[in-house]
Amino acid sequence: MTNPYVPLLIMGGFALLLGLGGLVASTAIGPQRYNKIKVDAYECGIQPSPHASGSGKFPVKYYLVAMTFIIFDIEVVFLYPWAVAFSELAVFGLIAMITFLVLITVPFVYEWRRGGLDWN
Secondary structure, eight states: OOOTTHHHHHHHHHHHHHHHHHHHHHHHHSOSOOOHHHHSOOBTTBOOOTTHHHHSOOOOHHHHHHHHHHHHHHHHHHHHHHHHTHHHHHHHHHHHHHHHHHHHHHHHHHHHHHTTTOOO
């Protein structure tokens, strides 16, 4: 009788080999010389400023949009199974979902008050 963990070890070995192979291939095939644009920092289409803390306010609009996406994405992911199994969950499911919706409303209101939904 063979060990039941052998297939997992083989799969882990293949995953490790694939990861290391990708690193070796990118080192061997990739560019060896970098120009100024290649090594320049890139942040969501905004030119990075080295003294953002001292010379002005750093724009966080991109991060607020990302936070909005995460909030709505998580909400939808939890609402689908609840809607499918609504009849089996009864009152407990209704109370749990109302609690969840109240808790998910807090970051939504926070972002709304911070101006994350204003597209000026």
